[in-house]
Amino acid sequence: MRSVTFLGGGSFGTALGILLANKGHKVTIWDRSQLVVNDINNNRTNDKYLSDIIIPDNVVATNSIEDSIEESDYVILSVPSFAIRDVCKLIHNKVNKNQIIVSIAKGIEEETKMRLSKVMKEELPSNPVVVLSGPSHAEEVSKNLPTTVVVSSESMDYAYRVQDLFMTNNFRVYTNDDIIGVEIGGAVKNIIALACGICDGLGYGDNTKAALMTRGMSEIVRVGTLLGGRRETFYGLTGMGDLIVTCTSLHSRNRRAGIFIGEGVPFKEACNRIGMVVEGVKACEAFYEWKDKLNVNMPITDMLYKVLFKNKDVKTAVKELMERDKKDEMH
Template sequence: MSTVAFLGGGSFGTALSIMLAKKGLKVNIWDRKLSVIDDINIKRENIKYLPNVMVPAGVTAFIDIEKVISDSDIIVLAVPSHAIRDLSKVIAPHIKENQIVVSIAKGIEEGSSKRISQVIEEEIASNPIVILSGPSHAEEVALDIPTTVVVTSKKMEYARIVQDVFMTSKFRVYTNEDIIGVEIGGAVKNIIALAAGVSDGIGYGDNSKAALMTRGMSEIIKIGTKLGGKTETFYGLTGMGDLIVTCTSMHSRNRRAGILIGKGIPMDAACEEVGMVVEGIKATRAFYALKEKEQISMPITDVLYKVLFECKDPKYGVHELMSRNRKDEF
């Protein structure tokens, strides 16, 4: 049986740790916060990020990142997308070539527009890299609520190893060779989920959300295929599946932040109230720059960018979307 390390004691990393420990695997968690480590090791609960869920004895938390790395066969980078490069640099001198690196972050790097796998590969060139994505709220994974995800890699034999390690009777793992599509679908849906939350916060209804989700899927496909992803991937778990769950669930930090912004709360205050990283905000800025460079029409991303970073009134943003020149759906 593999030993799995999670670098980052956030909600999803903790949920996956609980799941794997129940399966009988040895799981190590590294986090920089002593309070998180003590809560896991002593109180058997991640009070800050995943309260009211028991952490099994098979999970141990550490402050020493080198120990966690050296003792593990699979290393999961369980930090937000903007922290991936720095964490990869930290672990690069300590990692062994046979260790598999898995990322569960969803986003692209601001400035470079590189996908997460590309960022890791630049810092840790010798190791196999696997991306795990799909509709999977931590709160439900930790409670053994049936969930399906997808894994991908440039070297699919390692994706299949991760598939076997993570598969349980309640957590089904598919493989998909389209690494570009999987990564882009998981990143852009955060933008649409944030927009859906803004719509909810304004007070609009199901019609509005259905429109945002459907036209949002169009934007995901446009940018995703332009970058080399396959259309069918975006109708799968990491596209449509992830879009549905993040646009409709109150577990979604993107939707929750959007609701607050739609009610008129400033972006920074909304993020502070959510209490965790809102990936959709960074994704909006990154994909706005990328779509400008690639000259791709992404009107929802356009309007959301103006709401977030140019103080445009959300209601007027909706008016802009609804008042554009008429066109054929496809």
């Protein structure tokens, strides 16, 4: 039995906590919200983030970050990408060097454009860092539906430990030593999912979505390989796999926010309606700035940015994408 702490009581952290508790591990969930803590401890539910799911008795919630991590073998950062650095600062003087820090967020730090594992190592230089990514909606993980993910680290021995920690007969965990590719794939796919949602909201069909996903995959590969990721990584779980599930499922916050935008809802209001962080918005803003520095062509990202932040009409954006100069598909 291992002791595992989740810092953040959101949907995916709660779902993974349930998975580990069902394996017999001791699970602690830290959250700032007293309502979330009370709901978990008193009602065995987390209705704010994951409704209609019963939480096992060996999951305990707390508002004390010190108590939550004191005896943990693994500390899972289950907060959005923008909060990773702040949470790492909170625990900097509270963790010991033997505790493995795991991020389950998918994004990059907006201000610095750093991958999340780099942010974690900057704030927690003495701790091993692992990232977990892949097509894994919390709603399905919490119901023990067959799911596959990937873990990566600069020190793969720790990735193997995290693989063993999470592996079950319905939650299959692969390893991949390309941590750059794993993180970039998980971040950029949110941009494409938001664009796919907009097209759904506009009433466009399967042809449009297939085009966006396929050409979006090209953007992921182009920027990802320039940043040092391996091409084959992006055709695996963290790239193609996560792209498929995020672009097609109504569990996807990015797709649902996009649907609202396509229907004419201002993007800030659309995000508020989702009630949780829409990572594709932050990722779009970051990679829009990054693409020029890298001199990489990302037309979907470019148009989405103009829709979100420059009030560009969505149908005009689609028209301009379709009317660009002729190109060879492989170039």
